[in-house]
Amino acid sequence: MERRKPLKIVCICGLGIGSSFILAETVRKAVKEVEINARIEVADYSSSVLADADIYVTNVSFYEKIKERKPHAKIIVVTDYTNHKYIASELRKILSL
Amino acid sequence: MEKIANLLATLGDKVGLVEKVKDWKEAVRLSGEFLLKDGCIEPRYIDGMIKTCEKLGPYIAICPGVAIPHARPEDGAKGVCLSLLVVKNGVIFGSHNDPVYVLIAFSTPDKKSHIKVIQELAKLLMEKSRELVEYLKKAKSEKEIMKIVEKISS
Numbered sequence: 001m002e003r004r005k006p007l008k009i010v011c012i013c014g015l016g017i018g019s020s021f022i023l024a025e026t027v028r029k030a031v032k033e034v035e036i037n038a039r040i041e042v043a044d045y046s047s048s049v050l051a052d053a054d055i056y057v058t059n060v061s062f063y064e065k066i067k068e069r070k071p072h073a074k075i076i077v078v079t080d081y082t083n084h085k086y087i088a089s090e091l092r093k094i095l096s097l
Numbered sequence: 098m099e100k101i102a103n104l105l106a107t108l109g110d111k112v113g114l115v116e117k118v119k120d121w122k123e124a125v126r127l128s129g130e131f132l133l134k135d136g137c138i139e140p141r142y143i144d145g146m147i148k149t150c151e152k153l154g155p156y157i158a159i160c161p162g163v164a165i166p167h168a169r170p171e172d173g174a175k176g177v178c179l180s181l182l183v184v185k186n187g188v189i190f191g192s193h194n195d196p197v198y199v200l201i202a203f204s205t206p207d208k209k210s211h212i213k214v215i216q217e218l219a220k221l222l223m224e225k226s227r228e229l230v231e232y233l234k235k236a237k238s239e240k241e242i243m244k245i246v247e248k249i250s251s
Contacts, residue, residue: 014153017208018167018215022159025219059156079193081159082222 007038007095010053012062013081016044023081027057030087034097055094057087101250104217107179111135112242117186121197125150125166128182128202137178138204145172146202155192160222162230164190164197167204174204177211179218183233183242198234225249 009031011023020042031038043051045062050069057076058066066075076090091097111131118124129143145168150157158164168174180202187196201218205211221229232245 014156015149015167015169017169017205017211018165018203019153019156019159021212021215022165022219022222025216026223029223061154061156080161082219082226083160084223 007036008041008052008054009038010041010043010051010056012043012045012051012056012058012066016042019081020044023057023078026082026084027087029084030091033084033088034091034095036091036095036097055091101217101221103213104179104221105247105250107177107214108181108246109135110239110243111178111180112239112246113180113182114236114239114242115182115184118184118188121150121164121188121190122147124164124182124184124188124197124200125202128166128180128200131180131182132178132202132204135178135180137174137176139173139175142168142173142204145169148172150190155190155195158190158192158194158197160226161194162187162196162198162234163194163222163226164192164200165218166200166202170204170206170208174206176204176206177214178204179214181242181246183236185234198230221250 011020013019024040024042027040055074056066060077063077074094125146129146132138146166149168150166182200187198189195190197229249236242
């Protein structure tokens with residue numbers, strides 16, 4: 001699948017200063033494994049503004065909220081924020097790689 | 098593994114070991130006491146940590162056996178600080194990642210100063226979290242905890 005622009009992946013969880021950064025590092029590693037061109041961002045969940053993303057990575061509690069606002073969003077739900085292999089396999093599924 | 102110099106330097110000797118705790122609140126409070134002793138937080142930051150855990154719920158336990166209690170900069174953080182508390186009997190946060198044996202508490206005065214340390218922590222946990230928890234659970238002293246962290250991260 002050819003992409004001109006980098007894939008935008010947004011990590012959402014909690015306060016956006018701790019777990020989100022850890023999750024972002026894990027996503028960074030997964031992106032390297034899958035060998036895709038992606039831009040990874042960290043965002044707070046805010047009920048007024050939800051950052052646009054090609055793929056969201058988050059935990060169970062934000063899944064429903066994101067789904068409500070962006071019903072067509074691709075969302076990867078994680079319970080272990082350090083499991084890069086899981087995120088890599090989910091990325092492959094989403095991108096049909 | 099890459100050196101995690103910033104992480105170890107920031108942690109210093111702010112490590113603790115307890116057999117058990119009454120509940121997750123006590124565990125979070127204890128982990129916060131180390132940050133307070135070091136002078137990098139105001140006492141109210143610890144209340145902020147409890148509130149954050151209540152707000153984030155079980156998601157403060159980010160991977161099997163490990164939780165990262167923290168509050169916002171405006172809750173009384175004075176500097177970038179890190180502590181590590183081992184609860185030998187484990188503590189329940191209501192998460193898929195329970196029981197938690199290792200609490201890594203931190204503070205940051207803004208949204209950026211702690212990034213290097215958190216990134217190093219992320220890399221350590223990504224590669225060695227299972228090992229870290231297994232060894233730390235069995236530690237018999239604070240000194241041993243520091244040795245274990247240094248060894249696993251090198």
